[in-house]
Amino acid sequence: MTGVWLGIGMNIDKVHHSRTILIVEPDHNYGQQLIELFWREGFVIKRCQSALEAENFYKNAIVDLMLVSNQLPEMKGLTFLKQCRQVSHIPFVLLADNYSDTECVNSFFHGVDDYISRKQPIKEVLCRVIAILRRIQHRQLPSNKTKLLIVDDLKMDKQSLAVSYKETTLSMTPIQFNLLWTLAFQQNQVLSKDYLYRQVLSREFSLYDRSLDMHLSRVRRKLVSAGMPVERLKTSHGVGYSFS
DNA sequence: ATCCTCCTATACGCGTGTAT
């Protein structure tokens, strides 16, 4: 995996601290300005300078949004967008060197989420990205503010961190609770370890880090001891985990 | 200072996927 790590949630007061933005910008100065702006807002930033490097990120779905120049070394940003949209629906913002009506319309036709001219104030780029992420969040997690989650026999109360399965009350640590909540909230979806590391442990997944497996193992043991069929907390080998 | 809880790191055996 190529690309440069530039900041990992330094400002925990910001609401964006767990969001990862991929900046694909060959222009060093403009790229640097973007990095500093998003970093100050608490985003996790990944940067690369070519479409080839960026492929790894969207194919593995390890970023929340891509901010892409329309002047890449190998191809136009629009061409890269078309490639990306064949395999990924990660939010995609195209940064236009020179605004073009035709390119703008074509970009939206091919699935871009926003088309912004570089002549616009750089803070507008930030605002538009935040707006897209807000919309995505509301769409994906319509009840993100939910305090009570009930999935069949499983009941979870976010305020008290109380978990019960059927009639059995289970005690969970905050991490165990968040892990189970994240999985149960997106029932029947296989969530990648990378995603779970960011959601639950607020850090990036590394190959030899077994912490998440440890927490999952403990959550599974508690639920199974309460009578839950073991196959409901399923491991997808090499992919991630799911709750059914 | 001591104890306790929670988390992380490490090790090891087993399971799974894949190439032959």
Added chain:
DNA sequence: ATACACGCGTATAGGAGGAT
């Protein structure tokens, strides 16, 4: 079918931080 590499589950040890 078999061998091998890689991934997973989990036991254990130890560190960090809060409570007493």
